[in-house]
Amino acid sequence: MTAAPILGALSPVVRGAVIVVVTLAVATIVVHLLVPSLAPTAVFGLSAVSILGLAWLIGQATERLGEITSPQLGGILNATFGNVAELIIAFFALQAGLIDVVKASLTGSIIGNLLLVLGLSVLVGGLRNGRQTFSREVAGSNAALLVLAAISLLIPAVLAFSGGSAGNVVQDSVLVSIFLIAGYVLSLVYQFTNPASTLAGQVHDEEASSGWTGREAAVVLVGAAVILAILSEILVGAIEPVVETIGLTTFFVGVVVLPVIGNLAEQLVAVQLAFKNKMQFSMAVSYGASLQVALFVAPALVLVGVLTGHEMNLVFAPLEVAAVVAAVGISALIALDGESNWLEGALLTIVYLILAASFFELR
Known part of the structure; x- marks a missing residue:
């Protein structure tokens, strides 16, 4: 398949943006290879901007696939490809021994x-459309899975703080990881076998809007993911020099900066969908991304670390655990009634900003 049909299906503005994004990404890789003495801050900045652009491109393709299929499938696809950047960045950071950065990014x-992406979506959607509705059943299932994830984060930490040996903590983390992945697989089975959770009254057919076909959107997703993987490795290599130069802590870079870069696909897609009054799809994107990180990405990294000799456990800092529990609790309370408004979105966003400020002060 050539690029002509893919570009030809786009509006002039979007077509120009796609060309700029791909050109910048390829140019960044070439410059990194040809100019190895380039300042780490420049490398980090170019890589981050390129990843942001590719995340937007992934979001465009995923939204199209969501229109062709269903909100829930589209949300899962967006979570999968939106988290590709995070998974790859975390993998290379794990291999580089940056365990604290990996944990913080998760x-x-x-x-x-749960707070920023969902908060901005509910805020923008509420301001644009007023009170919005979505499936209470799906929200309840997601809330239950998030509670499972929060409890799973607490157990290894309690074992470690109770005097458990490092070996026991790693073994417990491996066991918990296996159960979390099993829970994620079961959640996927449930979503695709329960009509109420997959359709939710918002299914679109391929002729519903102009744009890419399903095949073209899939090609864009895969191509962008491959380029993004290369840029992620470059980004990870520049983290430590940049931290030393700017003065930020590796923890803050991991818990705030990297997730913002990696989550841009979810941020853009979820907000756009809420703006278009497609709140069911928007919620699927926000919750799907969180669930996949908690139930699949984090456990997978634990297992990969054991297999590659870079052991990582699921013992997180007390502030991290408290923040996750708080995020799960407040997002569940807002979602369980099946309705949302702009005030709830504003409150979610404010809670995130409070936590980000606390992370910045943590040394």
């Missing part, structure tokens, strides 16, 4: 999706 992603 909790930061969960918190960011």
Whole structure:
């Protein structure tokens, strides 16, 4: 498949944006290879901007697939490809021994999706459309899974703080990881076998709007993910020099900066969908991304770390655990009634900003 049909299906503005994004991403990779002495801050900045652009491109393709299929499937696809950047960044950071950065990026992603992404979506959607509705059944299932994730974060920490040996903590983390992945698989089975959770009255057919076909959107997703993987490795290599230069802590970079970069796909798609009054799809994106990080990405990294000799456990800092529990609690309370308004979105966003400020002060 050539680029002509893919570009030809887009409006002039979007077509120009796609060309700029791809050109910048490829140029960043070439510059990194040809100019190895380039300042780390420049490398980090170019990589971050390129990843942001690719995340937007992934979001465009995923929204199109969501229109063709269903809100729940579209949300799962967006969570999967939206978290590709995070998973790859975390993998390379794990191999580089940046365990604290990996852990912080995981909790930061969960918190960011539940508070910032969901908050901005509800805020923008509420201001645009007033009170919005979505499936209470789906929201309840997501809330139950998030509670499972929060409890799973507490158990290894309690074991560690109770005097458990490092070996026991790692073994417990591996066991918990296996159960979390099993829970995630079961949640996918439930979503695709329960009509109420997959359709929710918002199914679109391929002719509903102009744009890419399903095949073209899939090609864009895969191509963007491949380029994004290369840029993620470059970004990770610049983290430590940038931290030393700017003066930020590795913890703050992990818990706030990297998730914001990695979550841009979810941020853009979820807000756009809420603005268009497609709140069911928007909620699927926000919750789906959080659930996938908590129930799949984090456990997978624990297992990969054990297999590659870079052991990582699920023992997080007390502030991280408290932040995740708070994010799960407040997002569940807002979602369980099946309705949302702009005030609830504003409150979610404010809670995220409070937590981000606290993370910045943590040294």
